[in-house]
Amino acid sequence: MTVQHAEHDGPLIPKPPLTLPALRQAVAAVAPSRLPEFFEDMQNAFVQAGEEGRVVPIRMFYRRWGVVVEIERHPMTARRLHEAERAVDSEHAAVRDQAIREVGEIVRAAHREVEGG
Known part of the structure; x- marks a missing residue:
């Protein structure tokens, strides 16, 4: 591969x-x-x-x-995930909250794809 x-x-x-x-x-x-x-x-x-x-x-x-x-x-998806994972450590609550939502959305979408849905 x-x-x-x-x-x-x-x-x-x-x-x-x-x-x-x-x-x-x-x-x-x-x-x-x-x-x-x-x-x-x-x-x-x-x-x-x-x-x-x-x-x-x-x-x-x-x-x-x-x-x-x-x-x-998916390079762009992976990049978004890794950026969001880093942002989870932000000192700004709004940035952390958005990062947590982004990580969740990406991971849930990947789970759905793996499940065949």
């Missing part, structure tokens, strides 16, 4: 299926600095699933990283 840089907010890569190989490849393409976090989360999810005897932690891992990829594969 090769990332092509674009001037618009078109996706850098196609939307990957929520499988371990596809998500690993997608994270490597759109957010390579987050691969250590991806692998740590993966390990924790699989350990938790084994300890609990259920697959919910694995499904949540797939969904979480599907959302990360959905945001990061």
